[in-house]
Amino acid sequence: MAFLLKDWPTFAHEHQLPPGGDWAVWLMMGGRGAGKTRAGAEWIRARALGHGWTGEAGPAGRIALVGETYQDVREVMIEGVSGILSVHPKAERPQWNPSRRRLEWRTGAVAQAFSSEDPEALRGPQFDIAWADELAKWRNGEETFDMLQFGLRLGERPRQLVTTTPRAVPLLKRLIDMPGTTLTRAATRANALFLAPGFLERVVARYAGTRLGRQELDGELIEDRPDALWQRSDLDACRIAAAPDHLTRIVIAIDPPATATKRSDACGLVVAGLGEDGIAYVLADHSLARARGRPTGPGGRWRCGGTIRRTVWSPKSIRAATWCAR
Ligand SMILES: Nc1ncnc2c1ncn2[C@@H]1O[C@H](COP(=O)(O)OP(=O)(O)OP(=O)(O)O)[C@@H](O)[C@H]1O
Ligand SMILES: [Mg+2]
Numbered sequence: 001m002a003f004l005l006k007d008w009p010t011f012a013h014e015h016q017l018p019p020g021g022d023w024a025v026w027l028m029m030g031g032r033g034a035g036k037t038r039a040g041a042e043w044i045r046a047r048a049l050g051h052g053w054t055g056e057a058g059p060a061g062r063i064a065l066v067g068e069t070y071q072d073v074r075e076v077m078i079e080g081v082s083g084i085l086s087v088h089p090k091a092e093r094p095q096w097n098p099s100r101r102r103l104e105w106r107t108g109a110v111a112q113a114f115s116s117e118d119p120e121a122l123r124g125p126q127f128d129i130a131w132a133d134e135l136a137k138w139r140n141g142e143e144t145f146d147m148l149q150f151g152l153r154l155g156e157r158p159r160q161l162v163t164t165t166p167r168a169v170p171l172l173k174r175l176i177d178m179p180g181t182t183l184t185r186a187a188t189r190a191n192a193l194f195l196a197p198g199f200l201e202r203v204v205a206r207y208a209g210t211r212l213g214r215q216e217l218d219g220e221l222i223e224d225r226p227d228a229l230w231q232r233s234d235l236d237a238c239r240i241a242a243a244p245d246h247l248t249r250i251v252i253a254i255d256p257p258a259t260a261t262k263r264s265d266a267c268g269l270v271v272a273g274l275g276e277d278g279i280a281y282v283l284a285d286h287s288l289a290r291a292r293g294r295p296t297g298p299g300g301r302w303r304c305g306g307t308i309r310r311t312v313w314s315p316k317s318i319r320a321a322t323w324c325a326r
Helices: 036-049 070-078 141-151 170-177 188-194 199-207 211-216 232-238 307-311
Strands: 025-030 062-067 095-097 102-104 110-115 129-133 159-164 181-186 247-255 268-275 280-285
Touching: 025 036, 025 170, 036 062, 036 070, 036 129, 036 159, 062 070, 062 141, 070 110, 070 129, 129 141, 141 170, 170 181, 181 188, 188 199, 199 211
Parallel strands: 025 159, 025 181, 062 110, 062 129, 129 159
Antiparallel strands: 095 102, 102 110, 247 268, 268 280
16 A cells, blocks of 8 residues: 555646646745645656656756755755655665755766755856745745756756745746746645545635635735735836936835744835936835844934945935835
């Protein structure tokens, strides 16, 4: 029985098997518990061992595994219940070397673990395939993804699988629109059979039809909050190439979070100017997640990241104001 369960194409849900066509990125967007990580781990296993059902001619030799943090790669993608080690039968299981962050298969295939906290680590190594998990949560998402693209240059057809719960972040939207991406979707209920009894009923009863439910259970990309003061499409319609050279007044609005923990809100920092035409122009948005320190009033020593935050913080040149009325 254990052996049969390892016969993945027989037991996989349809959304867990690679789509046809000549994709470079297979983007699997799904609800919580829909089976994304399991699908990723099974695809890596099949590619490392050269299983024919993936539709590829031979095994992959060099593999990149990328997650939000190194701990996520290790605890979810490699050692997790749906991770790479657990989907292998014992005899085929790769050797995991945590200190070198490497998995080695007997076939000679090697996978290396990377984190979105350290995109520079992707400078140098080369791969023929990659699996990226929960990309919509990545910290330096754009940079990490771009670094990975430069390294995906081995073999006849470098390919990558991105498994994620959707969030309306620019990187995910860019990926969806990228030529070469094939998008597949999966709702949590598709994997109901393998989730704890009662889990689905409980969360569906509570979240069905809500924004959070549509994102976390149906795997839908939710663009806007319906109660937001401005919708993204309205903002996009107002965009211009450059602000006027002469502005009568410049205001830097700062909305510091009340706390400074991992879960704190982002620190809003927006620069706007008033034109002679009476129109206000937003010049820059340097809002920052995980700002460090707290403001101690005008002139206080407080930093919120890169250059602009340091140079503008002087009591004469800026007004600290709470960003928009709440
Ligand atoms: N086709 C399948 N057959 C049997 N069990 C499965 C199948 N697909 C997924 N599972 C199991 O369902 C559970 C949830 O799957 P998984 O962890 O892959 O979901 P996920 O979408 O990554 O969840 P999360 O949103 O929390 O990251 C795991 O125990 C996994 O092994
Ligand atoms: Mg997962």
